[in-house]
Amino acid sequence: MLRDDETLVGEIPGTASKDRVTQLFRNRSFVGDAAVALVLIGVFAFGRSFEANTLLLVNLMVYMILAQGINVSYGFTGYLPFGFVGFFGAGAYGMAVSTSKFHVGAYPGLVAGVVVSVVVALILSPLLRLRGSYFAIASLAAAEALVLLVSNPSAQGITNGAYGANLSSVFNPGASYVSTVVALGLVTAAVVWLKHSPFGLALRAIKADRSSAAMSGINVVRVRTFAWVISAAMAGLGGACYAWVISVFYPGDVFSLTTSVFAIIFALFGGIGTVVGPIVGTVVLYGIYNAIGITVPQYFQLIYGLLIVVIVLFVPRGLASLGASVFGRMSR
Amino acid sequence: MLLEFALIGGVLTGMYYGFLAVGLNLVFGVLRFVNLAHGSVVVLGSYLTWELSNTWHLNPLLAGLIAFPPSLVLGAVIFYAVTPRLSRSADPEMLSLILFFGIAQAIEAITTIVFTSNRRALPGSTLGASSVSILGQRYPFYWVLGAAIAVPVFGAIYIYLYRTRLGLATRAVMSSPDDAASVGIDVKRVSAICLGVGLFLAASAGSLSIFIRGGTDPAQGIAVTTFAFTVIVIGGLGNPISSIAGGVVLGCAYNLAQAYAPSWSGVIPYGLLLAVMLIRPSGLFGSQVRVA
Amino acid sequence: MIPQEQSSTAVAAGPASTAVRLLEVRSVSVMFGTFMALDDVSVNLDGGRALGLVGPNGSGKTTLINVVTGLVAAKRGKVLFDREDVSGRAPHRLAHLGINRTFQIPKPFTGLTVRQNVEVAARYGKGRRSVEEILALTRLDRVGSRSSEELTAAEQKKLDLARALSTAPRLLCVDELGAGLSVSELDEVALMLRDVSERWGIALLVVEHLMGFLERVTEDVVVLNAGQVIFEGSLVDALRQPNVIQVFLGG
Numbered sequence: 013m014l015r016d017d018e019t020l021v022g023e024i025p026g027t028a029s030k031d032r033v034t035q036l037f038r039n040r041s042f043v044g045d046a047a048v049a050l051v052l053i054g055v056f057a058f059g060r061s062f063e064a065n066t067l068l069l070v071n072l073m074v075y076m077i078l079a080q081g082i083n084v085s086y087g088f089t090g091y092l093p094f095g096f097v098g099f100f101g102a103g104a105y106g107m108a109v110s111t112s113k114f115h116v117g118a119y120p121g122l123v124a125g126v127v128v129s130v131v132v133a134l135i136l137s138p139l140l141r142l143r144g145s146y147f148a149i150a151s152l153a154a155a156e157a158l159v160l161l162v163s164n165p166s167a168q169g170i171t172n173g174a175y176g177a178n179l180s181s182v183f184n185p186g187a188s189y190v191s192t193v194v195a196l197g198l199v200t201a202a203v204v205w206l207k208h209s210p211f212g213l214a215l216r217a218i219k220a221d222r223s224s225a226a227m228s229g230i231n232v233v234r235v236r237t238f239a240w241v242i243s244a245a246m247a248g249l250g251g252a253c254y255a256w257v258i259s260v261f262y263p264g265d266v267f268s269l270t271t272s273v274f275a276i277i278f279a280l281f282g283g284i285g286t287v288v289g290p291i292v293g294t295v296v297l298y299g300i301y302n303a304i305g306i307t308v309p310q311y312f313q314l315i316y317g318l319l320i321v322v323i324v325l326f327v328p329r330g331l332a333s334l335g336a337s338v339f340g341r342m343s344r
Numbered sequence: 345m346l347l348e349f350a351l352i353g354g355v356l357t358g359m360y361y362g363f364l365a366v367g368l369n370l371v372f373g374v375l376r377f378v379n380l381a382h383g384s385v386v387v388l389g390s391y392l393t394w395e396l397s398n399t400w401h402l403n404p405l406l407a408g409l410i411a412f413p414p415s416l417v418l419g420a421v422i423f424y425a426v427t428p429r430l431s432r433s434a435d436p437e438m439l440s441l442i443l444f445f446g447i448a449q450a451i452e453a454i455t456t457i458v459f460t461s462n463r464r465a466l467p468g469s470t471l472g473a474s475s476v477s478i479l480g481q482r483y484p485f486y487w488v489l490g491a492a493i494a495v496p497v498f499g500a501i502y503i504y505l506y507r508t509r510l511g512l513a514t515r516a517v518m519s520s521p522d523d524a525a526s527v528g529i530d531v532k533r534v535s536a537i538c539l540g541v542g543l544f545l546a547a548s549a550g551s552l553s554i555f556i557r558g559g560t561d562p563a564q565g566i567a568v569t570t571f572a573f574t575v576i577v578i579g580g581l582g583n584p585i586s587s588i589a590g591g592v593v594l595g596c597a598y599n600l601a602q603a604y605a606p607s608w609s610g611v612i613p614y615g616l617l618l619a620v621m622l623i624r625p626s627g628l629f630g631s632q633v634r635v636a
Numbered sequence: 637m638i639p640q641e642q643s644s645t646a647v648a649a650g651p652a653s654t655a656v657r658l659l660e661v662r663s664v665s666v667m668f669g670t671f672m673a674l675d676d677v678s679v680n681l682d683g684g685r686a687l688g689l690v691g692p693n694g695s696g697k698t699t700l701i702n703v704v705t706g707l708v709a710a711k712r713g714k715v716l717f718d719r720e721d722v723s724g725r726a727p728h729r730l731a732h733l734g735i736n737r738t739f740q741i742p743k744p745f746t747g748l749t750v751r752q753n754v755e756v757a758a759r760y761g762k763g764r765r766s767v768e769e770i771l772a773l774t775r776l777d778r779v780g781s782r783s784s785e786e787l788t789a790a791e792q793k794k795l796d797l798a799r800a801l802s803t804a805p806r807l808l809c810v811d812e813l814g815a816g817l818s819v820s821e822l823d824e825v826a827l828m829l830r831d832v833s834e835r836w837g838i839a840l841l842v843v844e845h846l847m848g849f850l851e852r853v854t855e856d857v858v859v860l861n862a863g864q865v866i867f868e869g870s871l872v873d874a875l876r877q878p879n880v881i882q883v884f885l886g887g
Contacts, residue, residue, distance in 0.1 A: 313452060317448070
């Protein structure tokens with residue numbers, strides 16, 4: 013009945029060369045992202061020679077790490093965790109408890125911080141069954157429950173409860189700074205990998221539609237749990253580094269909802285689903301915060317509150333999308 | 345009698361918690377998003393109450409009434425300003441959540457700028473009596489007052505939903521905006537009104553919240569929203585009347601924890617929220633599961 | 637035409653020597669709350685053959701496909717694929733076994749290009765088929781670098797088909813592929829289906845309202861009504877059955 017196979021089979025002229033162009037194009041974007049990561053590491057590696065305020069540099073790096081964590085969870089997988097700071101705090105306490113109670117060294121302590129946050133992520137992974145705002149608020153509740161657990165008098169023997177943590181036994185400004193730079197490098201590299209790997213494509217497929225993703229052979233539960241764990245590990249690593257740098261802290265310092273909020277805003281403002289977005293978002297907004305927010309936080313809060321409204325309504329895909337469209341128009 | 349005190353206190357405060365949360369549930373039912381600015385509006389209502397009482401020496405509960413016109417206006421302004429763009433976006437539900445989070449931050453900042461970030465509290469005696477005796481035990485007067493106000497509030501919401509034309513339209517929009525529109529209901533107008541009424545319910549709950557929560561400060565907003573969300577998740581999302589049942593369950597659980605394990609009582613709202621969401625997402629009293 | 641004896645089991649089953657039983661749906665029932673979506677439904681399909689699933693709206697056609705592809709769990713009954721019980725398996729595992737589908741309303745992976753859409757399925761579906769071949773076959777090669785949400789409705793349907801094909805299915809369930817297409821697009825898609833089925837020996841389970849589309853793809857149908865099989869046999873015979881006619885015209 014239908015015998016026009018000839019038009020459907022056979023070599024399609026131009027396919028091979030088109031494929032090569034695609035490959036090249038993809039490489040160019042990959043090269044760009046990798047360059048961003050390298051420049052970033054370079055800037056912070058030598059940062060202390062042109063910026064005396066080390067804590068500012070550390071805060072920038074930590075927020076970049078957290079914003080990238082949000083990027084992995086929301087930008088790639090579609091889950092927006094309002095309680096993301098829970099993993100940050102878990103990492104900070106993993107570091108603090110392992111070094112001060114179990115007397116391990118600083119580097120095993122960093123690993124312990126990551127492990128603790130990963131364990132918390134696995135315990136919370138049933139939350140991934142929830143969708144949209146349910147998930148967002150449930151994760152917030154989980155983070156709030158976690159801080160109450162850590163600061164509870166019953167936990168005082170381990171976490172020192174409300175009296176906070178002290179890491180003075182491993183205090184080392186130089187090594188903790190370098191570790192934070194390395195952590196930022198690892199996190200950025202992971203996002204570059206996600207953006208350019210089939211795994212990253214699978215995540216974005218799940219974000220777009222779960223049923224179609226499953227019918228494409230993707231193990232939706234396993235893939236999204238893995239992404240959730242990666243995202244939590246990033247926050248845990250950031251928390252552990254931060255704890256090492258500041259050395260003394262209280263539960264409220266590392267479980268502050270403001271930290272989650274900042275990370276989310278920075279990521280959204282810069283543009284999720286990209287490598288450069290969360291970095292740019294952090295530099296711009298944390299820069300503004302550093303200039304005016306610390307002295308008059310309420311005005312900064314008003315600005316970013318209104319900024320969220322403007323982003324959502326007018327640039328839901330962030331600065332990076334604006335940049336891309338301007339760049340696209342120029343190069344045409 | 346610790347148990348009796350905890351349970352009676354739980355029912356009294358729980359009815360108020362229902363009132364605190366019902367506006368959030370109404371907005372969720374009609375507009376299908378979680379109004380993260382709910383708690384910030386509650387806090388704003390508390391500050392208004394404090395000002396009325398301290399500066400103008402008026403009855404603090406008056407704040408709950410005079411908030412009505414500005415709430416309706418605010419609801420309409422927000423609704424007509426943001427929803428046309430939101431509904432055209434790729435992910436309206438998440439973006440609404442984030443947007444209202446931004447509005448919450450802005451309200452919180454304005455509250456701080458106008459009233460400073462100092463914690464404000466009012467003594468229970470501002471309301472007249474300070475305690476009431478029930479079955480031989482004394483309870484704070486504002487607990488009883490909270491319950492006494494919650495009953496007519498829920499009565500009014502019931503009458504509105506089931507005995508008025510606007511309420512019928514509201515329920516139609518709740519069950520299906522498309523079907524409601526197809527029978528000639530002005531979905532936008534109903535939604536704008538419900539957002540305003542939701543904000544008003546939040547603000548008026550704030551005038552009691554300053555007593556029941558033992559004071560207020562601008563940073564409380566998000567905790568109040570989470571608490572209210574717990575109440576409506578337990579009661580059943582999208583069913584405003586069931587909020588009172590959710591409030592009573594949470595009130596009793598919280599008071600029992602206060603009585604027997606006070607250091608863990610803070611975990612109760614969050615723990616209960618997680619448990620209900622994972623085990624029975626339709627709520628303890630809801631029948632239908634709505635996946636938002 | 638040779639009068640056919642109405643069989644109670646297989647319809648699209650050729651002589652045993654040439655075809656192998658690929659899919660066997662055995663007495664499957666599905667409940668949604670108190671609503672019986674499928675009531676003791678049995679359907680058989682041999683490798684490389686095509687079978688139409690017809691019936692009025694709400695008769696359970698899509699539910700049956702959902703059960704076969706693992707998106708809905710059956711309350712009773714079994715699904716056998718290649719003589720292996722696959723009931724209750726996760727969709728991605730069924731995709732790996734060679735069961736795939738298109739969706740009534742295609743949901744392409746937005747934010748990904750057309751080519752990336754196919755790449756994801758080719759990689760994770762373990763189909764080992766060339767992405768370029770699939771794109772050329774479904775005539776999407778010219779829009780390969782476009783974002784999938786920019787496609788027309790017809791192109792999105794083809795993309796859904798391309799995604800399914802790149803997992804190298806042995807059974808492809810097609811859910812109202814023709815709905816909303818123009819006459820020429822319908823012709824093109826029907827031809828495409830027929831072609832891939834013959835070339836790769838893919839068995840087809842086709843839900844379709846449009847008889848014109850159906851008759852180009854298959855001669856055999858199962859008619860469902862209110863969750864039950866009311867007829868199985870050839871499409872031509874189906875349209876002569878009083879109860880089938882009543883369901884379509886009177887229902």
